[in-house]
Amino acid sequence: MKNLLLLSFAFICCSFFSFGQTPKTDSLYMQMNYSKSEHLIAMRDGIKLYTIIYTPKDTSKKYPFLMNRTCYNASGNDNYKVRTPSPFLIQEGYILVFQDVRGRYMSEGVFDNMRPNIPGNNPKDKKAIDESSDTWDTIEWLLKNVKPNNGRVGMFGISYPGHYAAAALPDAHPALKAVSPQAPIADFFFDDFHHMGAFLQSYTAAFAVFGYHKTTQTKENWYAEAANRFRKQKIADGYDFHLKMGPLKNFTEEYHYDNFFWNQIVDHPNYDSFWQERNILPHLRNVKPAVMTVGGWFDAEDLYGPLNIYKSIERNNPKTVNTLVMGPWAHGDWARERGKSTHNHIYFGDSIATFYQKEIERNFFGTHLKDQTNKKLPEAYIFDTGSKKWETFETWPPKGLPSYTLYFNSKGVLSINKPASEKESFEYTSDPMKPVPYTSQTEGLTFTPRRFMSDDQRQASKRPDVLTFESEPLTEDMVFSGEIMARLQVAMTGTDADFIIKLIDVYPQDHPNYDHNPSNIIMGGYQQLVRHETFRGRFRNGFDKPEPFVPNEVTKVEFPLQDILHTFKKGHRIMIQIHSTWFPYIDRNPQKYVDNIYKAEAADFIKSTITISGTSVIEIGGEKTLLSDLIFQK
Numbered sequence: 001m002k003n004l005l006l007l008s009f010a011f012i013c014c015s016f017f018s019f020g021q022t023p024k025t026d027s028l029y030m031q032m033n034y035s036k037s038e039h040l041i042a043m044r045d046g047i048k049l050y051t052i053i054y055t056p057k058d059t060s061k062k063y064p065f066l067m068n069r070t071c072y073n074a075s076g077n078d079n080y081k082v083r084t085p086s087p088f089l090i091q092e093g094y095i096l097v098f099q100d101v102r103g104r105y106m107s108e109g110v111f112d113n114m115r116p117n118i119p120g121n122n123p124k125d126k127k128a129i130d131e132s133s134d135t136w137d138t139i140e141w142l143l144k145n146v147k148p149n150n151g152r153v154g155m156f157g158i159s160y161p162g163h164y165a166a167a168a169l170p171d172a173h174p175a176l177k178a179v180s181p182q183a184p185i186a187d188f189f190f191d192d193f194h195h196m197g198a199f200l201q202s203y204t205a206a207f208a209v210f211g212y213h214k215t216t217q218t219k220e221n222w223y224a225e226a227a228n229r230f231r232k233q234k235i236a237d238g239y240d241f242h243l244k245m246g247p248l249k250n251f252t253e254e255y256h257y258d259n260f261f262w263n264q265i266v267d268h269p270n271y272d273s274f275w276q277e278r279n280i281l282p283h284l285r286n287v288k289p290a291v292m293t294v295g296g297w298f299d300a301e302d303l304y305g306p307l308n309i310y311k312s313i314e315r316n317n318p319k320t321v322n323t324l325v326m327g328p329w330a331h332g333d334w335a336r337e338r339g340k341s342t343h344n345h346i347y348f349g350d351s352i353a354t355f356y357q358k359e360i361e362r363n364f365f366g367t368h369l370k371d372q373t374n375k376k377l378p379e380a381y382i383f384d385t386g387s388k389k390w391e392t393f394e395t396w397p398p399k400g401l402p403s404y405t406l407y408f409n410s411k412g413v414l415s416i417n418k419p420a421s422e423k424e425s426f427e428y429t430s431d432p433m434k435p436v437p438y439t440s441q442t443e444g445l446t447f448t449p450r451r452f453m454s455d456d457q458r459q460a461s462k463r464p465d466v467l468t469f470e471s472e473p474l475t476e477d478m479v480f481s482g483e484i485m486a487r488l489q490v491a492m493t494g495t496d497a498d499f500i501i502k503l504i505d506v507y508p509q510d511h512p513n514y515d516h517n518p519s520n521i522i523m524g525g526y527q528q529l530v531r532h533e534t535f536r537g538r539f540r541n542g543f544d545k546p547e548p549f550v551p552n553e554v555t556k557v558e559f560p561l562q563d564i565l566h567t568f569k570k571g572h573r574i575m576i577q578i579h580s581t582w583f584p585y586i587d588r589n590p591q592k593y594v595d596n597i598y599k600a601e602a603a604d605f606i607k608s609t610i611t612i613s614g615t616s617v618i619e620i621g622g623e624k625t626l627l628s629d630l631i632f633q634k
Ligand code: PG9
Pocket: 081, 158, 159, 160, 161, 185, 192, 206, 207, 209, 210, 301, 302
């Protein structure tokens, strides 16, 4: 009898939730403590949005709402896209709300990718519809129809749902008190599908998700056969597959000819009004709710979004509670506790996701939705990916930390804060038929390259089409923090080129292997990718103004890399790599200027000899770089 009791107690505990894991909303704990209801909520223009509500059964208290608006099927499984709240939030007690956004799954209306924000919010204006107005109307309905509630609403979401959380901020409903955009999309020309004008080709599989209007109200028809035309292939090596596919136009002809989102990308190769009006950043003014933006340093999909949503709010709303959390995570990994927190081959510590959920996220919502003012969050809660410790700062980028300039010397020597004595130039021949692989591992038909952002670069540094510069072993720890700028002087025999810059942490030869090292890779001499950026050179004078290069004419090309916080430890070396292909993560630049690379022919792809002048530099840290002007479209 005693064993039976123990066994049933253990079963109940396990089905509660394992802390840190994303619980299933149908878990025993949820069934015991929450009751579920489903609604079609009418917006100001009459369109009804499908909404699921989990209400705590204990009606003796008044709870706040916690809402997640999603394009990934609110009634679907609790994958991180729908993102049920952490077990710590569920245990605290909230009225949980999950809603299909307009035109998705069980909601009525027509879907629009990154629906442009319309300034203002007049509930009587049935034409001015955007994500902010749909959120406003939903909140109005919740406050009136779901009782008891304490009159306050919070929002959260990861990735596209993170965008919907950010899109609720302009002219927000007064009851919206706390918003956490997590890995939010800010602008599809800089998030997910593009990096500084170059196209993320290995992402091609993602088009199935948004490229087809739903045919009926049921999710079964949602993935039309067309949507799976590309995804269903069994591809072992994405590099070979994409190379054999040839120019991007072949993808249009063979797979995506009826995909409206793919055709939007093909028809708008430059940063024109189509993309500019979908950029949420200029609308983040008059932000009243408290905001906690969350991102992962190794997020291959949305790193631009969290960093620049935080910076835009900080710049336009200096009095708003505005927090940034950046951890050692790939896309959405803070929602999934795996115990040993690793990214690809690198081990960062134990239960980092649980620490975030328990000490940071629970505290943010508790403070602003339940008056649990147990402790004030710092402005920036940032994980140092080199020292592997959390740091807190009054602002981001941090003030008072050193900035550095890296110089390129002969024999591949990288000097720090010491200009190169001789002003020589460095050249390589870039061949789009033999592009530099973006990963040392074979990635199949990858939906998103999740592992490469801390990957080993030893295979690249051996290539003749990769310029590699490496410092002497450091005599002391060096903290690289904040924004990075590449200021290049280049020349080429072709008339267009991409520039990939990589900042790399080179481990000493005697570095021990990690205990938890699933791939048993040798860590001595490991060349860890810390930060990368790809810049499509045609956009050097503006992303809406592509220009060819004049062959053999020295030309300035300057662009920002995303922020970092990384301590390069004593005994390690700092490495910079420069090259012009990175495949199939980035589509190949023909290197002969054509108006639209998505329509380039095979014959347009040519070899080009590229020269990087010794006067080029990489600047790390510092107060302000082109990045802010780029973001604010100065
Ligand atoms: N931002 C991610 C994504 C966008 C578009 C297509 C596929 C993925 C995300 O929502 O996960």
